[in-house]
Amino acid sequence: MDLDTYKKSWKNQPKETSTVSSVDIYKMSHSKSSSVVKWIFIIGLLEVAFWGGLNLLVPDDYMKVYTDFNLINFLNYYFILHYVVIALFLVLFYKNYTSVSAVENTKTLMNKILRVRKTVKYYVYYNLGGFVLVTIIVNSVMFSNPEILAKTMNPEKLNVDINTLLSVTLITQIVAILIMLLILWLFYKVTYGTLLKKLNKNYIELDNLEHLN
Amino acid sequence: MQKDLETKFLLDFEQNQNIVHKICRMYTTNQDAHNDLFQEVVIQLWKNYSKFRGDSKFSTWMYRVALNTAISLYRKSTRSIKTQDIDDFTYKIKSSEYDDTEELQLKALYKAVHQLNDIDKALIYLYLEDKPYKEISETLGITQVNARVKMNRAKDKLKNILNP
Numbered sequence: 001m002d003l004d005t006y007k008k009s010w011k012n013q014p015k016e017t018s019t020v021s022s023v024d025i026y027k028m029s030h031s032k033s034s035s036v037v038k039w040i041f042i043i044g045l046l047e048v049a050f051w052g053g054l055n056l057l058v059p060d061d062y063m064k065v066y067t068d069f070n071l072i073n074f075l076n077y078y079f080i081l082h083y084v085v086i087a088l089f090l091v092l093f094y095k096n097y098t099s100v101s102a103v104e105n106t107k108t109l110m111n112k113i114l115r116v117r118k119t120v121k122y123y124v125y126y127n128l129g130g131f132v133l134v135t136i137i138v139n140s141v142m143f144s145n146p147e148i149l150a151k152t153m154n155p156e157k158l159n160v161d162i163n164t165l166l167s168v169t170l171i172t173q174i175v176a177i178l179i180m181l182l183i184l185w186l187f188y189k190v191t192y193g194t195l196l197k198k199l200n201k202n203y204i205e206l207d208n209l210e211h212l213n
Numbered sequence: 214m215q216k217d218l219e220t221k222f223l224l225d226f227e228q229n230q231n232i233v234h235k236i237c238r239m240y241t242t243n244q245d246a247h248n249d250l251f252q253e254v255v256i257q258l259w260k261n262y263s264k265f266r267g268d269s270k271f272s273t274w275m276y277r278v279a280l281n282t283a284i285s286l287y288r289k290s291t292r293s294i295k296t297q298d299i300d301d302f303t304y305k306i307k308s309s310e311y312d313d314t315e316e317l318q319l320k321a322l323y324k325a326v327h328q329l330n331d332i333d334k335a336l337i338y339l340y341l342e343d344k345p346y347k348e349i350s351e352t353l354g355i356t357q358v359n360a361r362v363k364m365n366r367a368k369d370k371l372k373n374i375l376n377p
Contacts, residue, residue: 003340003368003371003372003375005318006318006319006321006322006341006375007340007341008315009315009316009318009319009322010319010322010341011341012315013235013315013319015231016230016231016234019227019230019231019234020227020230020251021227022223022224022227025223025226025227025230025255026219026223028251028252028255028256029222029255029256029258029259030259031252031256032256033253033256033257033260034253034288035253035256035257035282035286035287035288036285036286036287036288037286039288101261101264102257102258102260102261102277102278102281102282102286103261103264103265103274103277103278103281104281104354105277105351105352105353105354106280106281106284106285106332106335106352106353106354107353107354107355108354109281109285109286109354110284110285113285113286195288198288198331199285201330201331202284202285202330202331202332205330205331205332205333206332206353206354206355
């Protein structure tokens with residue numbers, strides 16, 4: 001049967017029997033959106049808070065170790081820079097979020113949603129990169145001063161082999177970083193994977209058109 | 214000012230709400246999902262209404278926002294289609310003035326449309342509503358040539374589902 005026959009049935013279809021009243025439309029229009037962008041925005045904010053707050057959770061005693069290695073100034077400058085970067089990311093993130101509008105054409109809308117997601121992605125990359133870089137710098141400084149390190153790691157002066165102690169410290173750090181990266185990776189897979197699965201699929205479907213000619 | 218805008222929006226929406234119902238029926242397969250998507254469309258329409266300048270007809274603006282919401286903003290996927298749901302769901306479009314054959318055709322059409330991907334659903338909606346290619350390309354953000362190519366493919370897919 002020709003599609004035009006179906007089109008005729010489509011055109012003649014009766015109006016929805018259960019129409020929504022003005023009162024209900026009013027209520028709906030003032031209810032909270034649960035769109036994909038809204039969720040990306042909320043999760044993004046939580047991530048900014050998580051990474052931004054992480055440093056605040058470090059106890060002061062812990063920082064004492066870095067004083068012994070003259071690293072405290074370096075770390076303070078790094079934290080100042082870090083918070084400036086977080087502020088810039090927040091501005092960018094919010095700007096991208098507010099630019100998303102359902103009035104755009106479908107492709108532009110998808111691009112803008114993906115841009116909001118990308119801002120969060122770069123923010124996470126920045127944090128992970130910064131974290132790994134600082135860890136490498138701090139460790140290089142600490143391990144190039146093994147005497148101070150041994151004293152700091154073994155304040156009770158217990159009878160342990162210095163090399164074993166340093167190796168254990170290094171391995172523990174590497175394992176901890178790897179576990180943390182794995183947890184974060186799983187977290188992103190689950191949250192953004194679920195949120196953006198449909199959008200990515202539709203984007204590919206629409207974008208494929210551009211490569212047809 | 215805000216009150217006037219709200220009143221105007223409610224009036225515009227009430228008169229044109231059937232457009233949103235039709236789109237929701239294409240993109241969802243049960244009443245809960247239908248209501249959910251419908252509500253999200255209303256939210257998006259109201260959110261952008263103050264920027265609606267009337268350059269295009271309200272109905273045109275409305276179906277664009279509704280399609281965009283269904284394709285990109287609405288979170289839930291329409292993957293799991295239960296036949297039972299569709300039968301329960303489409304009974305509402307039964308009407309005494311509506312021809313039996315046409316009713317069966319319409320049911321078959323919706324059932325077939327549910328098997329298409331989100332972009333093809335939009336294309337088929339635009340075809341069924343007789344929208345010109347210029348408007349289709351502007352709505353989806355693709356060139357007219359690509360819109361034609363994609364439309365033909367979507368129509369072929371639909372034909373194959375309807376007449377296996």
